[in-house]
Amino acid sequence: MPEKLLKKTACTLSPLGDSAIVITFGNGMEYSVHKKIKLLKDLLEDEPFAGFIECVPAYTNLTVFYDPLVIYKEQNKSNGNETTSPFEMVRSILEMKLQDLKEDKKLIHRTVTIPVCYGNEYGPDLEYVARYNDLTTDEVIHIHSIGEYLAYMIGFAPGFPFLGGLSENIATPRRSSPRMTIPAGAVGIAGMQTGVYPISTPGGWQLIGQTPTKLFLPNVNPPSLLQAGDIVKFHPITDQEYKEMILKEGVQ
Amino acid sequence: MSLRVIKPGLLTSIQDLGRKGFKQHGVIVSGAMDAHSLRIANMLVGNEEGEAALEITLMGPTIKVEKNCLISITGGNLSPTLDNKVVPMWKPILVKNGSILRFEGCKSGCRAYLTVAGGFAIPEIMESKSTYLRAGIGGYMGRALKAGDVLEFNEPSKNLDDRTFFKGSFSFPKWFVNEKEFMPGGKPHIRFIDGSQYEYFTDSSKDSFVERLFKVSNQSDRMGYRISGPALKLKDNGELLSEAVTNGSVQVPPDGNPIILLSDSQTTGGYPKIAQVITADLPIIAQVKPGESIQFLRVNLKEAERLFLQKERQLNELKVSISLALKKWLDI
Numbered sequence: 001m002p003e004k005l006l007k008k009t010a011c012t013l014s015p016l017g018d019s020a021i022v023i024t025f026g027n028g029m030e031y032s033v034h035k036k037i038k039l040l041k042d043l044l045e046d047e048p049f050a051g052f053i054e055c056v057p058a059y060t061n062l063t064v065f066y067d068p069l070v071i072y073k074e075q076n077k078s079n080g081n082e083t084t085s086p087f088e089m090v091r092s093i094l095e096m097k098l099q100d101l102k103e104d105k106k107l108i109h110r111t112v113t114i115p116v117c118y119g120n121e122y123g124p125d126l127e128y129v130a131r132y133n134d135l136t137t138d139e140v141i142h143i144h145s146i147g148e149y150l151a152y153m154i155g156f157a158p159g160f161p162f163l164g165g166l167s168e169n170i171a172t173p174r175r176s177s178p179r180m181t182i183p184a185g186a187v188g189i190a191g192m193q194t195g196v197y198p199i200s201t202p203g204g205w206q207l208i209g210q211t212p213t214k215l216f217l218p219n220v221n222p223p224s225l226l227q228a229g230d231i232v233k234f235h236p237i238t239d240q241e242y243k244e245m246i247l248k249e250g251v252q
Numbered sequence: 253m254s255l256r257v258i259k260p261g262l263l264t265s266i267q268d269l270g271r272k273g274f275k276q277h278g279v280i281v282s283g284a285m286d287a288h289s290l291r292i293a294n295m296l297v298g299n300e301e302g303e304a305a306l307e308i309t310l311m312g313p314t315i316k317v318e319k320n321c322l323i324s325i326t327g328g329n330l331s332p333t334l335d336n337k338v339v340p341m342w343k344p345i346l347v348k349n350g351s352i353l354r355f356e357g358c359k360s361g362c363r364a365y366l367t368v369a370g371g372f373a374i375p376e377i378m379e380s381k382s383t384y385l386r387a388g389i390g391g392y393m394g395r396a397l398k399a400g401d402v403l404e405f406n407e408p409s410k411n412l413d414d415r416t417f418f419k420g421s422f423s424f425p426k427w428f429v430n431e432k433e434f435m436p437g438g439k440p441h442i443r444f445i446d447g448s449q450y451e452y453f454t455d456s457s458k459d460s461f462v463e464r465l466f467k468v469s470n471q472s473d474r475m476g477y478r479i480s481g482p483a484l485k486l487k488d489n490g491e492l493l494s495e496a497v498t499n500g501s502v503q504v505p506p507d508g509n510p511i512i513l514l515s516d517s518q519t520t521g522g523y524p525k526i527a528q529v530i531t532a533d534l535p536i537i538a539q540v541k542p543g544e545s546i547q548f549l550r551v552n553l554k555e556a557e558r559l560f561l562q563k564e565r566q567l568n569e570l571k572v573s574i575s576l577a578l579k580k581w582l583d584i
Contacts, residue, residue: 016448017530028493056496155518159277159278160278
């Protein structure tokens with residue numbers, strides 16, 4: 001596979017099929033890696049090249065999707081003679097962009113607070129999480145809601161955030177048998193991860209609460225409340241507040 | 253101006269070429285499984301190539317045509333009939349108001365595409381008319397078709413009201429698209445380039461991936477095809493962090509049975525990817541039924557790109573010739 005190490009910003013570029021390229025900056029969940037991914041994403045979105053479709057951030061890499069037909073036509077327009085592959089063409093564009101990456105630039109993070117009604121029928125696994133970690137349910141709620149979480153990526157389901165930064169003190173393994181349906185808005189824990197289910201899906205996370213906030217907004221652009229790079233906070237609300245907010249948000 | 257659904261069939265949904273640019277928000281692409289057949293079906297009725305069509309799976313619907321219209325059916329042969337007479341595929345068909353369209357059973361392939369001149373009058377959501385079944389959005393009320401649904405379509409550019417039908421309820425030209433170029437018969441050969449984690453797999457797994465046949469299981473749908481064959485093993489069982497996946501990514505979960513991700517695939521995944529099916533061959537997979545077997549063939553990226561561009565050229569030439577022939581026929 002064509003892979004090349006760049007001198008300036010350490011990364012590798014490799015194909016994901018014939019219509020996408022993956023730029024990998026590291027191999028673990030680290031802020032410095034996230035930062036490079038976010039900087040490159042912003043750069044590409046500010047000045048998209050012809051044939052650019054979008055880029056999808058993940059923990060260690062950014063995947064750039066492109067239309068190889070547009071790339072091919074563009075390159076024939078500009079040089080007309082020797083045709084290289086669309087992948088090679090996109091790679092050279094990205095290499096140039098990477099030279100422009102200002103790594104010392106500070107990222108600006110948006111903070112989004114998500115209200116959560118913890119426990120009881122809203123969080124059927126809260127007691128299990130407390131027992132598992134030798135804590136009271138109030139302590140679990142406290143630890144979960146004082147945390148600040150970085151959204152590394154959105155995936156799995158529309159608007160679903162992969163959040164980093166969960167306290168080890170409340171980390172809990174997935175349920176041994178997954179639920180057939182998890183309601184939209186469920187807040188859960190799986191290992192060292194926490195997240196919110198934007199739509200109803202099957203899933204194995206330990207459910208500790210429920211938010212009235214909608215994370216997937218199909219009629220709004222962007223359709224996801226959260227974006228990679230957002231800081232997410234959880235704010236405990238009462239049953240009463242939850243019900244009032246549901247009325248205001250419309251039917252969930 | 254509408255098509256009325258009498259019986260919905262096994263899984264009939266509105267699909268176009270999918271939502272592009274929303275994967276970063278976790279929104280799947282959706283869209284036709286066999287994009288080539290969809291594009292050709294649109295060319296045959298004079299629509300934009302990416303207009304929405306009905307994607308019909310294995311057992312087709314029964315539909316009442318409620319206005320004279322120009323339709324086309326491409327893709328898998330699910331034995332379409334109009335008022336009990338066989339309808340040819342891969343051609344434009346003028347259909348008389350009141351006719352009943354049926355699909356009598358699957359002869360070959362898995363998915364057929366039905367387009368209507370003017371296109372279905374369905375609002376776009378995130379720049380596409382495709383049905384996103386799991387999220388319940390797009391297409392016709394965000395779901396597969398049900399009995400009683402009425403699909404409105406837009407006014408076609410040519411008025412078809414004064415057409416006379418000398419015999420029966422439909423008419424068609426002599427010419428047709430040579431389907432063999434898009435629906436190769438025989439054992440499906442699926443070409444791939446190395447997946448992002450190809451090197452994570454043992455040599456014997458890499459060998460068996462191309463040497464042995466893989467059977468498409470019954471748990472295969474628009475999200476992905478689960479295939480079974482020799483179990484594929486990793487050299488080390490390392491954890492992989494989730495990253496973007498795409499149409500054609502072949503993931504291998506711990507049980508060793510690969511999953512080929514397709515139109516409704518999740519946007520990200522955490523299983524190692526042994527292969528990536530080339531774009532030119534995705535329509536071939538779309539026409540493979542559960543229970544059938546496929547043979548993988550390894551190619552390099554240059555070859556994948558060459559095959560992609562070749563297919564696009566072929567489709568473009570087809571578009572030009574269809575457009576001329578269609579104009580001539582409709583003016584008669």
